[in-house]
Amino acid sequence: xxxxxxxxxxxxxxxxxxxxxxxxxxxxxxxxxxxxxxxxxxxxxxxxxxxxxxxxxxxxxxxxxxxxxxxxxxxxxxxxxxxxxxxxxxxxxxxxxxxxxxxxxxxxxxxxxxxxxxxxxxxxxxxxxxxxxxxxxxxxxxxxxxxxxxxxxxxxxxxxxxxxxxxxxxxxxxxxxxxxxxxxxxxxxxxxxxxxxxxxxxxxxxxxxxxxxxxxxxxxxxxxxxxxxxxxxxxxxxxxxxxxxxxxxxxxxxxxxxxxxxxxxxxxxxxxxxxxxxxxxxxxxxxxxxxxxxxxxxxxxxxxxxxxxxxxxxxxxxxxxxxxxxxxxxxxxxxxxxxxxxxxxxxxxxxxxxxxxxxxxxxxxxxxxxxxxxxxxxxxxxxxxxxxxxxxxxxxxxxxxxxxxxxxxxxxxxxxxxxxxxxxxxxxxxxxxxxxxxxxxxxxxxxxxxxxxxxxxxxxxxxxxxxxxxxxxxxxxxxxxxxxxxxxxxxxxxxxxxxxxxxxxxxxxxxxxxxxxxxxxxxxxxxxxxxxxxxxxxxxxxxxxxxxxxxxxxxxxxxxxxxxxxxxxxxxxxxxxxxxxxxxxxxxxxxxxxxxxxxxxxxxxxxxxxxxxxxxxx
Amino acid sequence: xxxxxxxxxxxxxxxxxxxxxxxxxxxxxxxxxxxxxxxxxxxxxxxxxxxxxxxxxxxxxxxxxxxxxxxxxxxxxxxxxxxxxxxxxxxxxxxxxxxxxxxxxxxxxxxxxxxxxxxxxxxxxxxxxxxxxxxxxxxxxxxxxxxxxxxxxxxxxxxxxxxxxxxxxxxxxxxxxxxxxxxxxxxxxxxxxxxxxxxxxxxxxxxxxxxxxxxxxxxxxxxxxxxxxxxxxxxxxxxxxxxxxxxxxxxxxxxxxxxxxxxxxxxxxxxxxxxxxxxxxxxxxxxxxxxxxxxxxxxxxxxxxxxxx
Numbered sequence: 009x010x011x012x013x014x015x016x017x018x019x020x021x022x023x024x025x026x027x028x029x030x031x032x033x034x035x036x037x038x039x040x041x042x043x044x045x046x047x048x049x050x051x052x053x054x055x056x057x058x059x060x061x062x063x064x065x066x067x068x069x070x071x072x073x074x075x076x077x078x079x080x081x082x083x084x085x086x087x088x089x090x091x092x093x094x095x096x097x098x099x100x101x102x103x104x105x106x107x108x109x110x111x112x113x114x115x116x117x118x119x120x121x122x123x124x125x126x127x128x129x130x131x132x133x134x135x136x137x138x139x140x141x142x143x144x145x146x147x148x149x150x151x152x153x154x155x156x157x158x159x160x161x162x163x164x165x166x167x168x169x170x171x172x173x174x175x176x177x178x179x180x181x182x183x184x185x186x187x188x189x190x191x192x193x194x195x196x197x198x199x200x201x202x203x204x205x206x207x208x209x210x211x212x213x214x215x216x217x218x219x220x221x222x223x224x225x226x227x228x229x230x231x232x233x234x235x236x237x238x239x240x241x242x243x244x245x246x247x248x249x250x251x252x253x254x255x256x257x258x259x260x261x262x263x264x265x266x267x268x269x270x271x272x273x274x275x276x277x278x279x280x281x282x283x284x285x286x287x288x289x290x291x292x293x294x295x296x297x298x299x300x301x302x303x304x305x306x307x308x309x310x311x312x313x314x315x316x317x318x319x320x321x322x323x324x325x326x327x328x329x330x331x332x333x334x335x336x337x338x339x340x341x342x343x344x345x346x347x348x349x350x351x352x353x354x355x356x357x358x359x360x361x362x363x364x365x366x367x368x369x370x371x372x373x374x375x376x377x378x379x380x381x382x383x384x385x386x387x388x389x390x391x392x393x394x395x396x397x398x399x400x401x402x403x404x405x406x407x408x409x410x411x412x413x414x415x416x417x418x419x420x421x422x423x424x425x426x427x428x429x430x431x432x433x434x435x436x437x438x439x440x441x442x443x444x445x446x447x448x449x450x451x452x453x454x455x456x457x458x459x460x461x462x463x464x465x466x467x468x469x470x471x472x473x474x475x476x477x478x479x480x481x482x483x484x485x486x487x488x489x490x491x492x493x494x495x496x497x498x499x500x501x502x503x504x505x506x507x508x509x510x511x512x513x514x515x516x517x518x519x520x521x522x523x524x525x526x527x528x529x530x531x532x533x534x535x536x537x538x539x540x541x542x543x544x545x546x547x548x549x550x551x552x553x554x555x556x557x558x559x560x561x562x563x564x565x566x567x568x569x570x571x572x573x574x575x576x577x578x579x580x581x582x583x584x585x586x587x588x589x590x591x592x593x594x595x596x597x598x599x600x601x602x603x604x605x606x607x608x609x610x611x612x613x614x615x616x617x618x619x620x621x622x623x624x625x626x
Numbered sequence: 627x628x629x630x631x632x633x634x635x636x637x638x639x640x641x642x643x644x645x646x647x648x649x650x651x652x653x654x655x656x657x658x659x660x661x662x663x664x665x666x667x668x669x670x671x672x673x674x675x676x677x678x679x680x681x682x683x684x685x686x687x688x689x690x691x692x693x694x695x696x697x698x699x700x701x702x703x704x705x706x707x708x709x710x711x712x713x714x715x716x717x718x719x720x721x722x723x724x725x726x727x728x729x730x731x732x733x734x735x736x737x738x739x740x741x742x743x744x745x746x747x748x749x750x751x752x753x754x755x756x757x758x759x760x761x762x763x764x765x766x767x768x769x770x771x772x773x774x775x776x777x778x779x780x781x782x783x784x785x786x787x788x789x790x791x792x793x794x795x796x797x798x799x800x801x802x803x804x805x806x807x808x809x810x811x812x813x814x815x816x817x818x819x820x821x822x823x824x825x826x827x828x829x830x831x832x833x834x835x836x837x838x839x840x841x842x843x844x845x846x847x848x849x850x851x852x853x854x855x856x857x858x859x860x861x862x863x864x865x866x867x868x869x870x871x872x873x874x875x876x877x878x879x880x881x882x883x884x885x886x887x888x889x890x891x892x893x894x895x896x897x898x899x900x901x902x903x904x905x906x907x908x909x910x911x912x913x914x915x916x917x918x919x920x921x922x923x924x925x926x927x928x929x930x931x932x933x934x935x
Contacts, residue, residue: 295699298703321692321695412931412935453703456666
């Protein structure tokens with residue numbers, strides 16, 4: 009039986025073997041044909057040599073998560089299939105076990121593998137002479153003597169073979185490949201297309217056009233779409249929001265965003281500063297914010313730990329920002345530096361000593377990340393607070409097709425700022441003037457009549473140090489009032505979403521990047537006759553207490569799904585609403601939830617009444 | 627009309643009587659007046675400690691920041707608005723202890739501002755512990771035991787870190803300090819001014835009398851002015867590597883003089899493109915007017931989205 013347009017593909021190889029470029033070419037080729045792709049990469053903290061893999065889920069409908077099986081595995085090396093069990097400290101047993109029955113593996117025929125060695129008689133093997141085909145392709149361009157220079161292109165041979173097996177429109181793939189090579193590199197584009205063609209023709213000739221059970225067919229597209237990674241969504245939102253200042257210290261997986269911004273510095277005029285550490289990063293950004301420029305910094309857990317002190321200063325001085333993008337990764341300390349986790353929730357809420365208002369938003373995918381990042385700058389200006397947007401390595405690196413971001417209704421709001429003429433009319437200006445709503449008007453350093461002082465000490469309305477108890481109480485109350493105001497002004501519909509039916513016997517609860525896997529798993533549960541809805545919490549501070557209380561107090565079985573050890577959000581919900589969840593599904597192996605993991609583990613909690621299921625499919 | 631009181635605030639000053647900080651604040655205010663800088667065009671940044679209170683006494687935009695973090699915060703504000711005259715101040719513990727990393731990297735950047743180090747060898751506000759500049763073996767009065775480690779040399783560090791103006795003055799010689807501060811503020815690039823300062827409460831070694839050389843066999847002030855010895859630390863041609871190295875080398879050698887003879891004045895000066903100049907090279911709109919005054923709130927991101935489509 010042939011399956012059309014429902015396909016999972018994985019390419020694996022040592023780091024440095026170029027799996028990214030071919031995987032992304034494949035994804036773009038699918039988008040050109042109106043198909044939808046959800047793709048994500050797993051890699052080691054290593055430059056060259058360690059095993060990495062990139063998986064694509066391609067479908068007629070938009071996939072929002074990945075699954076743990078592979079219809080077609082492309083191995084650039086033996087380890088991709090058999091793991092590293094020969095090593096002193098093995099880390100994985102290879103992906104041949106993940107190939108779905110009836111699926112297949114493309115691998116290098118020069119490895120001369122015996123079919124029995126795969127231990128699978130339910131899959132097809134497609135040995136391809138990578139190097140011979142590449143040399144053939146190089147001959148066409150007279151480069152056959154430079155094989156070492158072009159050897160990495162065996163990845164494109166393998167991509168071509170994949171396209172041949174799924175019978176996809178080669179021209180769509182060819183144009184996607186060429187897009188990556190413009191200007192002086194155009195000739196390289198032709199060479200790559202030729203290499204892909206060799207692989208394509210070889211697979212069809214040797215294995216036949218009908219050998220593989222899945223076919224990909226272009227379909228009409230309803231709208232214009234684009235392929236975007238989370239880091240790009242953040243960066244473009246920052247430019248759109250009028251952010252003028254970005255600081256960073258190199259750290260996985262946040263740095264890609266800053267590099268993207270710096271590479272567009274000339275066209276968009278944005279100062280990007282690589283600082284000496286994250287302490288400088290946050291403080292420099294706060295200095296720029298106080299000076300009147302929208303500013304931001306991006307980091308992951310280890311960097312955010314260093315930023316705690318600066319966060320407090322931004323809070324007590326009521327700086328309009330910065331916006332901090334936190335790409336969570338598995339901790340503590342260096343943890344699993346290239347792997348994902350959602351374990352910084354409690355830390356972000358409480359980082360830095362003392363109490364001060366902060367806003368924390370946790371978008372669930374790259375589209376929400378775009379809009380939430382934009383909003384974050386408005387909040388920073390309006391409420392004069394630091395705003396933290398929590399994403400993670402999974403969202404950062406997930407590569408998927410989405411509708412082209414729509415700018416409608418995105419308006420910059422700089423909050424309560426004073427113009428020169430406002431200041432001219434004032435008898436006296438007080439930067440921290442007490443006000444009913446907690447917000448005082450801001451001047452900008454350099455403005456006449458706007459002189460203010462600011463300090464991390466408790467201060468009076470002018471910003472001068474005070475230790476007076478009554479001023480302390482008033483000033484503290486004023487600052488904390490702002491988060492209450494944000495809670496009142498921002499509608500619940502932004503802070504949380506109830507997906508699916510209003511009432512259901514099962515309510516799944518999640519936040520951040522688990523969104524996609526939960527949404528997709530809900531459909532599996534439904535197919536089993538288990539109807540569920542999904543409460544997605546998007547704002548952590550201000551927390552949508554009333555809404556969550558309302559949903560959960562009348563919910564059936566409540567199952568929390570979190571990418572951490574201790575189900576931190578479940579604890580926060582209990583703190584805010586007094587409501588305890590009935591079951592928890594947690595995963596803390598540094599890998600994101602797949603659709604099937606959520607489906608299976610939720611079923612497990614329902615069937616066995618288990619209070620907690622810990623998942624690891626690595 | 628600008629006058630001395632234009633630069634003063636009504637804030638109660640709680641520094642100890644006789645504190646060297648008074649001299650420094652006065653000198654900063656006199657310099658601003660002499661340069662006819664309007665208060666709202668000036669931003670003063672400080673770290674934590676006694677010196678941290680400085681901005682509260684000066685009528686200008688004032689930022690009292692975190693311990694050791696004055697330089698990154700001042701850098702951010704200055705890059706956002708290069709039309710501001712930025713003066714950063716901080717103690718020796720602030721700048722060379724907890725903030726030592728920022729001290730080094732600020733020198734590398736060469737942002738156009740002046741950093742004034744209040745250098746008295748002790749952590750005053752926490753009651754007299756040894757600061758990073760206190761020499762090994764010295765025990766000031768509230769220390770239980772003498773300093774067990776070597777002190778760092780601010781001038782040496784500043785030259786090595788890349789500050790393009792490196793000078794030293796003395797808090798109790800307000801005239802000289804004012805000259806040096808003015809030269810620092812007028813310098814295009816990161817100017818570092820090491821201000822030797824007495825702490826009458828906790829540093830009973832490096833006192834006013836010690837600086838005056840009262841204890842020497844023949845009483846003679848320990849401080850001498852570099853410019854009076856024919857020393858010239860100014861690089862005339864920054865593209866001449868040999869001259870730059872020679873001037874830096876001379877400054878380093880001079881920086882090690884300490885004890886009976888202590889040099890003050892300009893150790894090193896070189897004008898090269900500032901961080902702001904280099905940013906403006908990459909982004910020409912920065913030459914037009916301060917970044918904070920530009921409209922960057924209507925950027926069209928369509929081309930970036932199209933690139934992904």
